[in-house]
Amino acid sequence: MKLKRILSILSMACFFTTNIAIGQEDTTQVEEEDWSIYDNLDFADEGTKRFASVKIKGLSPAQLISIGYDYQAPYDITAGAFSSYQEETANVLLTHGVRIGADVPVISRNNLIVQLGGQFWDFAYDLDRAPGSTHPLLNSLGQNGLKTFGLKATVYKPLNEFSFLLIQANADMNGDYSLSEFQSLNYNRYSAAALWGRRPNDYLQWGVGLSRTYRAGELNYIPVILYNKTSLSGKWGTEILFPARGHVRYRVNARSLVLGGFELEGNSYRIGNQNMALAAPFDELELRRSELRFRLNYQRQIVGFIWMSVQVGYRVMYSFNVDAVPEGKDFFRGFFGDQPFAMENSAGNPLYANFSINLVSP
Amino acid sequence: MLGLVLFMAFGAIAQAEADRLTGVWEPSHGKAKVKIDKIGSKYYGRIVWLKEPIDEETKKPKVDKNNPDEKLRSTPLRGYRILKDFVYSDENEWSEGSIYDPENGNTYNCVIKMTDENTLDIRGYIGISTFGRTDVWKRLKMPSKKKK
Amino acid sequence: MDIQVEIRSLDKLFSAYFRSQNPRFSIMKLTEIRRFLPILFLVLVAACGTTTTETASVELNCEADGPFFEGVNSLMTNYEVKLSDIITKEGIDASMLKEVKLKGAKFVLNDEYLADGGITSATLQIVSDQTEMKSIAVKNPLALVDGAFTLDVSEEADMSDYFKENMFTLVLDVDLVEDSYNESLSSSISLELELTYKE
Secondary structure: OOOHHHHHHHHHHHHHHHHHHHOOOOOOOOOOOOHHHHHOOOOOOOOOOOOOOOOOOOOOEEEEEEEEEEOOOOEEEEOEOOOOEOOOOEEEEEEEEEEEEEEEEEEEEEOOEEEEEEEEEEEEEEEEOOOOOHHHHHHHHHHEEEEEEEEEEEHHHEEOOOOOEEEEEEEEEOOOOOEEEEEHHHEEEEEEEEEEEEEEOOOOOEEEEEEEEEOOOEEEEEEEEEEEEEEOOOOOEEEEEEHHHEEEEEEEEEEEEEEEEEEEEEEEEEEOOOOOOOOOOOOOOEEEEEEEEEEEEEEEEEEEEEEEEEEEEEEEEEEEEEEEOOOOOOOOOOOOOOOOOEEEOOOOOOOEEEEEEEEEEO | HHHHHHHHHHHHHHHHHHHHOEEEEOOOOOEEEEEEEEOOEEEEEEEEEEEEOOOOOOOOOOOOOOOOOOHHHOOOOOOEEEEEEEEOOOOOOOEEEEEEEEEOOEEEEEEEEEEEEEEEEEEEEOOOOEEEEEEEEEEEEEOOOOOO | OOOOHHHHHHHHHHHHHHHHHHOOOOHHHHHHHHHHHHHHHHHHHHOOOEEEEEEEEEEEEEEEOOOOOOOEEEEEEEEEEEEEHHOOOOOOHHHHHHEEEEEEEEEEEEEEEEOOOOOOEEEEEEEEEOOOOEEEEEEOOOOEEEEEEEEEEOOOEEEHHHHHOEEEEEEEEEEOOEEEEOOOEEEEEEEEEEEEEEE
16 A cells, blocks of 8 residues: 555656746757748737837937036126116126936837936126126026926837827926025926928938927027937937937047037026015016027947036026026017016026036946 | 655746747837746747848948957857846846846846746846836747758 | 964963963963963964965866857857866965966867958857856967967956866857858867966
């Protein structure tokens, strides 16, 4: 009886060990390659869809996290006359500040990409003013500088293998506030863009759309054009999102590249009347600041996915005027409006430099 | 003894589950086909077909020209193991592996999830899973082997 | 420097130091400290250690079962690591191994017909259970010289992790120009290694 039981257990063991031997088979020893059999295979499932990739070959790497420093050489600012204040000119010895950004893919699949991001930019103004200078704008810039704290969301939705939608929305808090005392959310500025595009092959991506933007300093609605192209050799290319930016790209090698072109950056900054120096109706002002930066940008891998970026260029002040914006309720002037500015200012155009360390996704 | 037999049985089942990863798969871009095999106890995927097998510049079969190691840049892409060192870690998941992108010579951490028998979520990431991208691969039907 | 001389020098140093710190330092305590000086010195020497580099050759045989089709075919072998067979110095174990570099790699196919124009490229990779797979040598296109193929070795790859384990697998991928109905294919591989270890 005992022997019978042992035999039955042993036979079961043999059955299972045989299965184990099959399960552990190293498949590479048995199946060898015949390249031709892979040419015309069908999917095991029906109806598999392909989607347009968000990238084309050769693009500069996307920055997931960026920490940088921006510097502008000396130039003059002329603050315009308004209310009881006379026009004043000051020499800006230094405009500089830290720039921190993050853009994280919270959903990243071949049929949908959703990215959430934020940025913090600080502009400190080191002014050399004439004795007895009292202009409130110069006071504010010199004492508080300007800050931007923004959040953004980007959605990339490929419709099929060749076309896609790109939508972005931004909320920015811009002003002369300090980090210990943020300004009211009523003064937030909102922008957005929506674009339809085509990706006919791995070397070209283009699109057209509309945007609501503050890049020119004040609210505007303008068309946008996307044009990313890479040459077949991979050496040359363009990265254009007009009118926000446009660059020609030269890829030195897999780990470094050079971009040359321009970027229009700007926003509307609340001048917070920090010292109650301004009485109504000049106690609710916004500085419409916009800069056109022409530059060369060198990007290089440091190690792994950490890259550095160095920009040198020429900064043209596109807009530096001030509007009265009661209760933060902005208005639309556009290209053809004739609402007068509360203050008409001007600023010189210096050389600038920007350096950053970035965690990238090539 | 019965415990040992049951243990071996479960081991066989687990092994068979892990081996479901083997086969030929196509990434979403459709420009390559990857065959996943097993070497020892780990899983590897090699490119077995390229939509554009010839390099436009050299007019020769594509090689790994972006490999960070200069000495390895002549390795042919067809036959290249881009998925490496995957271990079956959980239900329908293979992890501890890496995926190599010949387009830029970068290697990413990678985890593979089988969402169904014919679909893989291949997630390549940098450091933490948040900084990553998921690509969906579909299984291809292999014809029966024919001798010429 | 002679060990005895060194210990006497240390002895003088410690004596002078303690006397300067405390003139009334007990002669008894100084004697106790002196007793441990030789041991202390040997511990210091052991911690520093010396690094030695030597070269070695390893011969392996990779194989695969046929038939073989046009394209990449993998020949493999498991290699049981015995450092005593590779390193001439006795008593070197895995923990002392600092670096293992590949200085040269050659292989000879057992099929002369295939070897003569039948394969276009070859890649050599190493893998083990605990360590990820690494490419260590490649040649594309291959050139047959005196019946053997010489591969270009990766100067950056360090194989010490594999040699610290009991076993690793070598994978030789050969790209065949056309189908081959060989029942099996094997290749002898010669690896020239440079091993650095700490004694």
